[in-house]
Amino acid sequence: MTNDADALFLVEARQLVESLEQGLLDLKSRPDDRALIDGVFRDLHTLKGTGAMFGQVELAQFLHDFESAFEAVREGRIPATPALINLGLKARDHVTTLLDGGPSGPGADLLADLQDLVTGAGDAAGVEAPDWSLTFHLAPDCLVLGARPQGLLDDLRSVGASGIEPVLGRLPDLRAMQADRLYIGWRMTLPSTLDEAAIRDVFLFNEEGLEFDLHRDGSAEPQPEEDPPAAMAAQPKGRERAMMRVPAERLDEMMDRVGELVIAEARLAEIAARLGDPNLVAVAEEIKRLATGMRETTMSIRMTPIGSITGRFRRLVHDLNDTLGKEIALEIAGEETELDKTVIEMLADPLMHLIRNAADHGLEPAADRRALGKPEAGTIRLSARYSGAEVVITLADDGRGLDTARIRARAEARGLVAADAELDEAAIRALILAPGFSTAEAVTELSGRGVGMDVVKRTVEQLRGSIDIDSEPGHGTQIHMRLPLTLAIIDGLLVEIAGERYTIPLAAVEHIIELPDEHATAGNRTRFLDIRDQLVPFLRMRDLLDSPGDPGPYQKVVVVTAGELRVGLTVDRIIGSSQTVIKQLSPLHASLKTFSGATVLGDGSVALILDVPQLVAFGQGRDSMEAA
Template sequence: MSFPDPTETFRQEARELLDQLESGLLDLEQNPANDDLINSTFRALHTIKGSGAMFGFTAVAAFVHEFETAFDQVRKGQSPATPALIAVALDAKDHIHELIQDPDASPSGGEAILVALRNVLGNTDVPNPVLTKPSERLREPDTASTASEALWRIRFRLPADSLVYGTNPVLLLEEIRALGPCTVVALTDTLPPLDIIDPEVPYIGWQVDIEHEDPRSAIDDVFLFLKEGMELSVEPLADATAPAAETEVEIAPAATTEVPAPAPLVPMHKPEPKAVAEKAAEKDPAVAASSSMRVDAERLDELMDRVGELVIAQARLTQIANMSSDANLKTIAEELERLSSGLRDTTMGIRMVPIGTLFSRFRRLVHDLSRDLGKDIEFITSGEDTELDKTMIERLADPLVHLIRNSVDHGLESAERRLAAGKPAKGTVRLSAVYAGAEVAISVTDDGAGLNAERIRAKAEEAGLLAPDAKIPDAELWQMIFAPGFSTAKEVTSLSGRGVGMDVVKRTIEGLRGSIDVTTSPGQGSTMTLRLPLTLAIIDGMLVRVGNGRYTIPLAAVEECVELPEGIEANARGRNFLDIRGSLVPFLRMREVFGTKAPLEPHQKVVIVSSGEGRVGLVVDQIIGNNQTVIKQLSKLHSSIKSFSGATILGDGTVALILDTAHLVAFGQSYVDQGRAA
């Protein structure tokens, strides 16, 4: 049996903590007086430091320790959380990420960050060097103290399982010594004979006499994850010369002596960082409520594949049962269908992830773009609870980065131009997600100048994408911006101007069986809307027949089914409309679309499907019924066929193509427009 690499587990959880740290810093910039944000940011730093030291990331622990010491001034109200401080803190977060990803590379810049931090805080409390050895920070501190400091005695004994979970007493003492001049004494009164000592039990207690104004809140932070099960007392001493108990042995080093760093822990004794989170959960109910178990994405993909095969086998069993007169067989088939349906829904639910996990990444992007471009930008998100397949969320990151960068760089005007146009100086970029039938619509909206139709047309004509006399609707003109190499920027910058990016966006979205809609209003702004299916794995489908072929329509896109009225001409181009409760809905005869040669059948049915705001009727010969559809991707040889989004295997082993409703809705509208023009 193989065990997960504990250092890789630490990296995964550290990434989550760094994301939490970044989010907290960005929130703090908007609300610098919020104590909850300051404390949560400090806790994230403290957890990264403790876990880093536990798993041998000494450079991470050293850097975060120095940074945490400086940030503690903000927590105590001694320094404000200014934008300059947040900017340095974000740089520090990036440096921590580099140290964690490649601890052997020794990324440069740590000293400069701490120097910048010292300059921002306006004092010299932040150390200049970035120490990499714990022993370098264990030297005897300066014994000078201010008149306001008093003598305090701290006594503690660690929980019995603390060493098993990777707690290092030397690092804890180091944090206490950083608070001020102190004397550290070991309490050996409970130390058993050598022959019965258990190396995993912390027999030694500690007494620290420290000069400090009031160390109690700082001590609470030192033992943040250890308070349960430990003995701890912090009391002021009236007599500064009070001696230690006779059983205590002083171990405070001389001013020129270094305490050697502890030997690294054996990997098999290293607990997973989740143990640290569990201890934090005991203190914070919100953490406990969000507890979860980490599972590799590959295992979820494998599970989904198995469920897909089960669904196909269940469909075959159901078909055989329907042809049999055996009541027991039919009962078993119905029970298996119910169980497989529930298993499918549960498995898909595991794969569904709130899109807010993706949206949170872009706050830093907009923050940095605002600083680099000198534009004051408000970034608003909504619909973070909308869920989407994890695979799709991972592939959406790059397209959304391109769209947001374009909105900020091209869409939003400078503050001077906005004021001259009667707009507020601060621009707005909105990122939203909503359910739209069988799809999720993700929109990037800005309140900038909007798309310039004349400039886009001129560039399209110059590139040979559009004939000079061609008349096309605005919706098609806006799609020109997704052509390879297309750019209307007057100059090339570090952000844009080379025409690379938007074509990649379109290819990626189409690869996810999605589409992009563009709307714009001159002087008011633009909206890019990505329409994506909820999942790429298993869907409920409606099986229909056209001629001798069978096709599947995603059931979530189906609004209703009606019978095609008699008397409608087979080739009524431009007049292919049905009156559906007062609304005219265009319809497509799928026999014509697929070139079916079979004789026309009476009593044809119309399946009304929708995509976004559009609707179209699909005329079919027969509606067979509903079934669970396992989506199989088409090969690259069939990628140019836009009417189909995939294929599925039916219960009898034959293949049915899955109709791409978004493409058919768009095709139906253009089909009607062409008929009108004929």
């Protein structure tokens, strides 16, 4: 295989593996669902077939027996028991190992377990499979291509075909008949001992244009197989929406190019406005329109539904049921909510840890839940929703909640907080995000080493997001993460503070007002504005940034939202809105949490991008210190 073909096979195979896993997990709760059984069988069959096509012999051989087992389930000869489904999940894991180049040895043990399970289930069911009924038509032009129907019929007889008879319903009028066209099909019976794969193998070199109907006598005809993936079909069929796969790095490179285009467009607009040439201004406006369209299209390509990673969470909860001996239900809402693919990729591991934490620490054992009047099965709920240009992801459980007294005691014992420190409930809950913090009494494979929650916090901060924790003792815990839709290009509000220009993410801006005269001087310590009959705190940006000089007249207040808070930021001048290409700060400046990056303006100068949640937190902390 070429490198491209190998990469293409791995992409398609991993998608089939994910689909297989989801089918098995769904089948555990709906073991009699015929559509699910058919779906699992199709995934196994397609994965086996494409593996053989691309030279993955060990993979194809391993999947052959598992396909036969689920064929027996599909035909009603054995039930889809939890034991069979668990074995199927282990087989899925082994397939992943084989795709990663791992050893094939463990597969033999799985196949032995499968054989014992299927034999025992078949004996218990006491069902004897009926014979196969086969009807097929070869492609009408197969004779021109060298097919030999007589030889094919001989091969079918050699595997036990009987009662062979022609199907003549497609014979045309004698005057319309062409000598090199095949109009006849055949119908026959095959022994029940044959598996479907062995029958299909007879048609290995006659698949092009083949019409194939195989089912057990007396059973409903199975639904037709799905078309093979477009990338792997010999001659792809027409589709309503053509799909194409491209490597992720090409999307990243495309996004970088679009970012540079946006910067160049801003510079062109600046030059056109300065020169005042009508023709140049018209061209600059057209390029701006095209650059905006390119930006929106590229960003839409990069957007990925959060449902693309929730499958692994369902598998995790399935395994945790056995590991912890608890009955856990996972509920997911908002799977269609989309985020930038980079954000999605970085979120997967933190969410896995939060789910493990909720299952291990949050949910009580069944006996304790019964005593508390709760359902024996604990519930973990993952939800995602849009909030402006952000997405709010919430991980909640209905467990015991956080014990703030215990959290504080453990934090003091580990030196994470002073014994005389004054902390409110929210601050105490936030201690579980500190590095090295753990309330576990013993180290297990799931928890106890004091790592994990700090990684969650660090990842969310890297994504320019924020994390909040709510909890009610006895009623569970909710962890809310607010994240930007994209990390590449945003709409920004350009402002001036003490002669320097800064960008505020436009999604965080609620409205802009004039700073009242009574608040214009720093000597006035009142830090609240009456805006639409609500008191809104405001921060003097000159003070926060330690800017020199005195502010001029007519200061503006940009009212922004940070989580559930509304805060005003005083600025000297509003310059306007613009597309903002986010450039990461150097490692030397990475500790400046109040800035999420920088952007290049139309005149080539650089403006820092304000991180609103971090800025508000910094301002509140500074006010508290001054008040003390």
